[in-house]
Amino acid sequence: xxxxxxxxxxxxxxxxxxxxxxxxxxxxxxxxxxxxxxxxxxxxxxxxxxxxxxxxxxxxxxxxxxxxxxxxxxxxxxxxxxxxxxxxxxxxxxxxxxxxxxxxxxxxxxxxxxxxxxxxxxxxxxxxxxxxxxxxxxxxxxxxxxxxxxxxxxxxxxxxxxxxxxxxxxxxxxxxxxxxxxxxxxxxxxxxxxxxxxxxxxxxxxxxxxxxxxxxxxxxxxxxxxxxxxxxxxxxxxxxxxxxxxxxxxxxxxxxxxxxxxxxxxxxxxxxxxxxxxxxxxxxxxxxxxxxxxxxxxxxxxxxxxxxxxxxxxxxxxxxxxxxxxxxxxxxxxxxxxxxxxxxxxxxxxxxxxxxxxxxxxxxxxxxxxxxxxxxxxxxxxxxxxxxxxxxxxxxxxxxxxxxxxxxxxxxxxxxxxxxxxxxxxxxxxxxxxxxxxxxxxxxxxxxxxxxxxxxxxxxxxxxxxxxxxxxxxxxxxxxxxxxxxxxxxxxxxxxxxxxxxxxxxxxxxxxxxxxxxxxxxxxxxxxxxxxxxxxxxxxxxxxxxxxxxxxxxxxxxxxxxxxxxxxxxxxxxxxxxxxxxxxxxxxxxxxxxxxxxxxxxxxxxxxxxxxxxxxxxxxxxxxxxxxxxxxxxxxxxxxxxxxxxxxxxxxxxxxxxxxxxxxxxxxxxxxxxxxxxxxxxxxxxxxxxxxxxxxxxxxxxxxxxxxxxxxxxxxxxxxxxxxxxxxxxxxxxxxxxxxxxxxxxxxxxxxxxxxxxxxxxxxxxxxxxxxxxxxxxxxxxxxxxxxxxxxxxxxxxxxxxxxxxxxxxxxxxxxxxxxxxxxxxxxxxxxxxxxxxxxxxxxxxxxxxxxx
RNA sequence: GCCGGAGUGGCGGAAUGGAAGACGCGGCGGAUUCAAAAUCCGCUGGGCAUAGGCCCGUGAGGGUUCAAAUCCCUCCUCCGGCACCA
Numbered sequence: 003x004x005x006x007x008x009x010x011x012x013x014x015x016x017x018x019x020x021x022x023x024x025x026x027x028x029x030x031x032x033x034x035x036x037x038x039x040x041x042x043x044x045x046x047x048x049x050x051x052x053x054x055x056x057x058x059x060x061x062x063x064x065x066x067x068x069x070x071x072x073x074x075x076x077x078x079x080x081x082x083x084x085x086x087x088x089x090x091x092x093x094x095x096x097x098x099x100x101x102x103x104x105x106x107x108x109x110x111x112x113x114x115x116x117x118x119x120x121x122x123x124x125x126x127x128x129x130x131x132x133x134x135x136x137x138x139x140x141x142x143x144x145x146x147x148x149x150x151x152x153x154x155x156x157x158x159x160x161x162x163x164x165x166x167x168x169x170x171x172x173x174x175x176x177x178x179x180x181x182x183x184x185x186x187x188x189x190x191x192x193x194x195x196x197x198x199x200x201x202x203x204x205x206x207x208x209x210x211x212x213x214x215x216x217x218x219x220x221x222x223x224x225x226x227x228x229x230x231x232x233x234x235x236x237x238x239x240x241x242x243x244x245x246x247x248x249x250x251x252x253x254x255x256x257x258x259x260x261x262x263x264x265x266x267x268x269x270x271x272x273x274x275x276x277x278x279x280x281x282x283x284x285x286x287x288x289x290x291x292x293x294x295x296x297x298x299x300x301x302x303x304x305x306x307x308x309x310x311x312x313x314x315x316x317x318x319x320x321x322x323x324x325x326x327x328x329x330x331x332x333x334x335x336x337x338x339x340x341x342x343x344x345x346x347x348x349x350x351x352x353x354x355x356x357x358x359x360x361x362x363x364x365x366x367x368x369x370x371x372x373x374x375x376x377x378x379x380x381x382x383x384x385x386x387x388x389x390x391x392x393x394x395x396x397x398x399x400x401x402x403x404x405x406x407x408x409x410x411x412x413x414x415x416x417x418x419x420x421x422x423x424x425x426x427x428x429x430x431x432x433x434x435x436x437x438x439x440x441x442x443x444x445x446x447x448x449x450x451x452x453x454x455x456x457x458x459x460x461x462x463x464x465x466x467x468x469x470x471x472x473x474x475x476x477x478x479x480x481x482x483x484x485x486x487x488x489x490x491x492x493x494x495x496x497x498x499x500x501x502x503x504x505x506x507x508x509x510x511x512x513x514x515x516x517x518x519x520x521x522x523x524x525x526x527x528x529x530x531x532x533x534x535x536x537x538x539x540x541x542x543x544x545x546x547x548x549x550x551x552x553x554x555x556x557x558x559x560x561x562x563x564x565x566x567x568x569x570x571x572x573x574x575x576x577x578x579x580x581x582x583x584x585x586x587x588x589x590x591x592x593x594x595x596x597x598x599x600x601x602x603x604x605x606x607x608x609x610x611x612x613x614x615x616x617x618x619x620x621x622x623x624x625x626x627x628x629x630x631x632x633x634x635x636x637x638x639x640x641x642x643x644x645x646x647x648x649x650x651x652x653x654x655x656x657x658x659x660x661x662x663x664x665x666x667x668x669x670x671x672x673x674x675x676x677x678x679x680x681x682x683x684x685x686x687x688x689x690x691x692x693x694x695x696x697x698x699x700x701x702x703x704x705x706x707x708x709x710x711x712x713x714x715x716x717x718x719x720x721x722x723x724x725x726x727x728x729x730x731x732x733x734x735x736x737x738x739x740x741x742x743x744x745x746x747x748x749x750x751x752x753x754x755x756x757x758x759x760x761x762x763x764x765x766x767x768x769x770x771x772x773x774x775x776x777x778x779x780x781x782x783x784x785x786x787x788x789x790x791x792x793x794x795x796x797x798x799x800x801x802x803x804x805x806x807x808x809x810x811x812x813x814x815x816x817x818x819x820x821x822x823x824x825x826x827x828x829x830x831x832x833x834x835x836x837x838x839x840x841x842x843x844x845x846x847x848x849x850x851x852x853x854x855x
Numbered sequence: 856g857c858c859g860g861a862g863u864g865g866c867g868g869a870a871u872g873g874a875a876g877a878c879g880c881g882g883c884g885g886a887u888u889c890a891a892a893a894u895c896c897g898c899u900g901g902g903c904a905u906a907g908g909c910c911c912g913u914g915a916g917g918g919u920u921c922a923a924a925u926c927c928c929u930c931c932u933c934c935g936g937c938a939c940c941a
Contacts, residue, residue, distance in 0.1 A: 216859055220936055335940045349939055423940055659880050725878035798874040803922045843921050849873045853921045
């Protein structure tokens with residue numbers, strides 16, 4: 003194949019763009035467009051899986067620039083995090099040096115593929131000039147009462163030896179290492195995201211149609227609003243101690259035969275002295291806390307619990323209700339206490355059966371008899387009509403819930419209540435490579451946040467031991483831990499923990515609008531000029547993590563008056579993953595190299611080898627590294643391969659055949675233009691009144707291509723946009739009159755249309771006609787509406803909905819003429835002759851359907 | 856279990872009520888070549904037919920419609936999220 007000299011071309015134009023400052027965003031945009039890709043954690047090297055995100059963003063940025071917008075398209079590094087520490091532990095490399103090296107690799111690789119970033123705005127979360135403001139953000143939340151310290155049972159990963167936020171626990175396992183998470187009682191810092199639950203939920207309405215539906219849905223579920231009732235049971239021995247429960251089925255309250263409290267619940271301490279079987283109860287609590295979440299939740303049948311020997315008073319019947327401790331009750335949801343209604347809740351039913359508790363039926367179906375308590379095999383959970391329920395008997399479930407809420411309110415024992423599934427955001431990490439939590443512990447003044455003039459609290463750069471021990475490595479660094487109190491100037495201690503890296507990334511998009519500011523997090527005017535992000539592009543995995551945290555922080559800053567926008571990301575696009583096949587040995591559970599395989603058998607262990615197709619990752623050994631790829635094939639080949647392989651939002655499989663296809667496409671372009679070099683003109687004009695048939699057809703195809711490419715590019719349908727360009731290219735190859743002005747026009751427009759997708763090649767071709775300017779200084783071509791369809795068209799003719807012929811007609815033909823013409827077609831005749839035409843459907847210029855009987 | 860999304864040639868995919876399979880990959884044939892590679896041109900869902908054409912075909916089954924890959928119902932499979940949330 004006659005390939006084009008990709009690297010030579012690409013290096014030349016990358017230099018040209020840089021010298022021209024083509025990708026710099028203006029300080030004061032006129033028509034602003036902020037396009038942002040989720041910034042990466044800079045790892046060892048960049049592979050095609052990473053690249054997709056940036057290539058998509060780059061097409062958007064380039065199209066928008068060519069549409070006349072002032073574009074902000076920045077890049078930075080989410081550079082705090084575990085891998086740097088692991089490198090330090092494993093290879094003895096300093097985390098900072100390791101990170102800086104990775105950043106250099108990432109930056110130069112991104113430059114090598116020609117992504118159009120404004121590199122002057124580069125930021126990195128691990129640099130003091132950035133994390134100073136992450137720390138400032140912490141103190142801001144602290145002052146607003148949104149950052150608080152609490153001793154609680156928190157998620158703890160025994161392998162990573164650190165605590166985790168709820169969002170970082172996937173199916174009861176640590177999302178990073180897959181180790182089952184346990185509960186540990188620790189004093190930790192939290193951000194009070196639950197205060198914003200309602201707004202985070204309600205404002206999803208603003209994002210509907212602009213964010214993918216599934217992300218909105220996932221956030222709704224994550225926030226998990228549920229309407230219910232709080233019902234207070236009072237302690238028998240001291241009516242001042244109240245046990246509120248949360249239920250969505252207040253109509254079943256007369257069926258309560260026990261109450262269960264979560265083992266970690268604080269109220270247990272208040273009644274501790276009254277418990278007789280202290281040893282057994284304390285043993286149960288201890289065992290529950292040692293179980294992993296998976297152990298606690300896997301066996302739905304095992305509803306363990308222990309009786310406290312104590313009783314509560316039912317608010318309506320005033321009966322004594324036994325109080326149990328059971329680990330099926332979650333301390334963090336509702337009130338952490340539930341009323342046990344075995345007749346109407348399956349979990350309570352199982353618990354009652356196990357502990358020999360009575361079953362009281364209080365709901366019957368609208369029609370038919372009440373279920374019998376003795377014969378019940380499972381709970382009757384449907385709504386119905388209330389029975390055995392005192393003054394509420396006879397009411398429907400829904401009426402009953404309302405009446406009970408009203409009565410409870412009158413009695414001062416509860417009422418209507420809304421619960422959220424969302425928990426407060428645990429942000430402490432027992433880690434070295436993160437932003438230190440900027441508070442001091444003063445023996446006199448207590449917890450004191452660092453004032454702005456003492457920020458940043460710098461991370462000591464060289465420490466002896468990075469190994470996780472279940473406490474922060476910083477705790478052993480005396481020069482870090484010992485400080486003075488900003489209030490009384492006496493000796494004080496620092497907090498040894500660092501912040502969750504999701505705090506770093508919850509505001510970085512604001513920093514890009516004013517990246518070098520050393521007086522504030524960002525200047526309000528500058529932020530308002532660029533925010534909100536018009537197009538955010540990133541991975542699906544952040545649906546309920548980064549994308550909730552960032553929305554939360556944006557709202558906090560909005561409330562603080564620091565920005566005018568309460569949603570950070572106007573439009574969101576989530577790209578699909580890049581997969582690649584690799585070989586896997588089932589027997590030894592390892593990824594194997596093709597060289598280790600013979601006849602489908604792993605030479606090492608004799609196990610069967612299978613092909614798996616999964617996400618590119620180092621551990622699977624199925625990565626295609628960007629650097630070597632670009633050196634071999636070129637940046638534009640990488641871009642086209644990614645964009646053409648599948649729709650951008652869908653997962654794609656990286657295939658060598660796709661690379662060949664992309665390369666062939668670009669080479670065909672290059673070769674055609676090299677052959678046409680002498681006839682190329684800048685802005686060739688076409689006289690549309692004197693076109694010959696062949697010319698007119700090409701002219702129309704060109705207008706349609708412009709129309710389709712614009713449309714496809716605006717909806718992220720890059721694969722079809724490129725397909726349109728391929729069609730046009732094929733037509734250019736087939737066109738016979740190479741001196742025609744239409745041909746020249748089509749060649750010229752082709753260059754401009756190609757530019758966002760294969761920018762280097764397009765720039766090279768453009769330089770043939772204009773050696774001074776960049777193709778990106780041109781506007782995207784517009785189409786001539788009069789020439790979007792051909793004059794002579796073919797209309798399919800159906801008889802009773804089945805295709806029976808085609809007629810060649812002029813555009814705009816009337817229904818009558820079309821029918822006349824169609825009925826003369828031999829094959830149509832065959833099916834209509836001798837039959838009665840009962841209906842004719844005519845879609846102008848599109849289709850004719852004759853219905854006969 | 857609950858909530859989303861998807862299922863179309865040998866493969867990636869197009870078409871979101873109007874000609875199913877655009878475009879690409881692969882395959883077949885031709886031109887070029889001493890030959891090969893590369894390149895260029897043509898054909899390429901399955902079946903029947905000498906052909907004009909005909910029948911079948913978008914996971915399965917049913918329905919709505921003149922017309923369904925597309926809308927509705929039932930089911931199957933795969934993917935993602937949540938999951939003792941009271």
